[in-house]
Amino acid sequence: MREELLAIIEKNSRIDFSELAVLLGAKEEEVLKEITALEKEGIICGYHTLINWEKTSIEKVTALIEVKVTPQRGQGFDKMAERIYNYPEVRDVYLISGGYDLLVTLEEKTLKEIAGFVSDKLSTLDSVLSTATHFILKKYKDHGTILNEKNHDEREVITP
Amino acid sequence: MNKFLSEKVTSIKPSGIRKFFDIVSEMKDAISLGVGEPDFDTPWHIRDEGIYALERGRTFYTSNAGLKDLREEISNYLKRTQNVSYDANSEILITVGGSEAIDIGLRAVINPGDEVIIPQPSYVSYEPCAVLTGAKPVIINLKAENDFRLKPEELLDAITEKTKVLILPYPNNPTGAIMEREDLEKIAQIIREKDILVMSDEIYAALTYKEKHVSITELEGMKERTILINGFSKAYAMTGWRLGYACGPKEIIQQMTKIHQYAIMCAPTTSQYAAVEALKHGDADVETMRQAYNQRRRFLLNAFREMNLECFEPYGAFYVFPSIKEFNMTSEEFATRFLREEKVAVVPGTAFGDCGEGYLRISYAYSIENLKIAIQRLKNFVEKLRNE
Structure with missing residues (x-):
């Protein structure tokens, strides 16, 4: 079940x-x-609502930030992740395989606020080697849901 | 003009579903529970493979029997799901939907005057296809008290010297009934003793909600006397791709291939490439859809219980078949009034045989949200009728 x-x-x-x-x-x-x-058991961690903010008049800017860090002795990446996720403005933090280490997402009202976070807070952390910030221009699909999907039943009304 | 028409063809009644369709299509704001096909889109990776086949210019005929790769995948699929082995070279034919397989399967085995036993309520095409071959259809009226399963004594009563084929339509459209292993054992014993052929239409095999579907071909001595029909429409939500298949003894498949070769050439090439992908990587999609259907099935049965509408518990396909006998009207009257007064289309049971009188076919190939609206209207309607 x-x-x-x-x-x-x-x-x-x-x-x-x-x-x-x-x-x-x-x-x-x-x-x-x-x-x-x-x-x-902490398997259900919350009940959220999926909102298509683009349809509201509320301005939001979302950024994906790639972060390269030096792992800490004895704690690997966990300590660094914690230092980053403790900032309330950070939405997600993932440990990533490949070209960089942590993927951080951030949602703010303006581009300036995100720039401020990256330059004043994130980049200044001791173990952060580099960051690369990507801004989201448009959301097509979020959490498995296609935003702006037209729901139309293409079927004939009665079929055998 | 009528003098030019074939008597055999004019003797066939048009489908009862068609008649009802004409009434529904006049009404703009009606919601429908009358559809006999999945509401899901074909899973994207399968569509993508079809598109890719077009891009690569795979736009030619395939061999008459169908792509070798596809026949091999079907052989693997039947081996892993039903543990039955069919030789991809000689025992499998790719057809234009299960419907073509029904048609040419009967044509390949019937001589004029042979009898074809058809349990009803069942899919609309068995009887006319049998009639067109010159066979005499012998109808078994299945009973609600048996959960619309075929009982050995019913079969024995229908068998005569002239019986050639039994059509075995399980999991069943329109009732949702299934046949479990012990039901099939009893039928198989009679079939072997009386030396009859079976046409087993298992198009809904992937959609069962009790135990895994059992094919009659799994039983001893039955594979060699069964034409197994299946396809991609229901399991993979691929109705519009028109792709099915028949498996059986090579002598029968050979004759069927001959008719197919002259009448059809080959099944649509794009669809065949997409179907290879479906069989290779589609198991998880089928399971996801099956789970969704099962939730809706439980939802409808619970709603019927709450409104005291009599309905046996179906364990297959995506239909429920509630009884409306308490209202003292025909299925067609009920369905017509329900449509006019509450704007919901359901199919009268009689579209699937006379013994469907007193029943409705309600499809749950709809989202729970749609079903909720329709069920509320059914509740209103039933209450109104009970107060009349």
Whole structure:
């Protein structure tokens, strides 16, 4: 049940327990128990909403920042990652294989704020060797969802 | 003009589905639960392979039996899913959908006067295809109390000296019924004793919700007397690609290939390349879709229970087949009024045989959001009828 449950609520976290129970062919209290366990185990970490900000009048700039760092003795990259993710304006931090080490995403109101973060905070950290900042121009698909998708049923209304 | 027409063809009734379609298409804002095809798009990697085949200029005929690669992949697929071995060279024919395989399969084995046993409710094309070959269709009216499974005594009653073929349509459209191994064992025993051929239409084989589908070809002595029909439409959401296949004894496949060669040439080339990709890398897509169908199936059955609408639990395909006998109207009256008054299209059970009277076929090849709206309207309608 766990895998199927997670697959459903990953796409629709607002679904209620009774409906979840029907879809999974389980009892409502079983679903409730499972979700409580998943939250406790830190498998479910939050319930977010996917927003297409481009359709609002609110200005947002998103940047992907590639960061090269020197790993710390005994702690590898974890210590550096922590120093970076503790900044509240940082949205995601991933350890990456390949040409650089950490991928940091940042969301701010203006380009200037992002520039400020990179030059004043990120670059000045001792172990940061270099950074490369990429700005997102347009979002086509986010979290598996195609933004601006037209939902039209192409099928004939009755088929055998 | 009528004097020019074939009597055999004019004797065939047009599909009951078509008639209903004409009413629905007049209505602009109706929502439909009448579709017999997946709502999913063909998975992208499969479409991409079709596009790639076009880009490379693979726009020519393939061999009559179909691409060798595809036949080999089908052979592998049947081996890994049903543990049945078919020789890619002589026992597999690629057709234009499962429908062509039904047509030419019957044409390859029927002599005028032979009897074809057709359990109903079932897909609309078996009976007319049988009639066109000059066969006499013998209908078995399946019963709701048996969950629309074929029972050995029903089969025995239908068999005569002239019986040539039994059509075995499971998992079933329109009822969603399946046949489990023990059901099939009993049928297979009769088939072997009476020396009859089976045409097993397993187009929904990948979509079952209890145990894994069992093919009658898995049972002892049955592969050599069965024409197995399957295809890509339902499992991989590829209806418009028109691609299916038939597997069977090489003598039958050889004759079928002859008809196919003269009538069709070969199945669409683009579709064949896409289908190779589907079989190689599509298992996970099928599982994702199967899981979604299963959730919707549970959702509908639960909704019927809540509104006290009688419905047996179907374990296959993507249909439910609730009974509307309590309302004392025909399936067609119910469906027509439901469409006019609540603007939801469902297919009357009678489109799939006379014994579908008193039932509706409701498809769950729709998103849960759509199903919710439709179910609310069904609830309103049922309540209104109960208060009349």
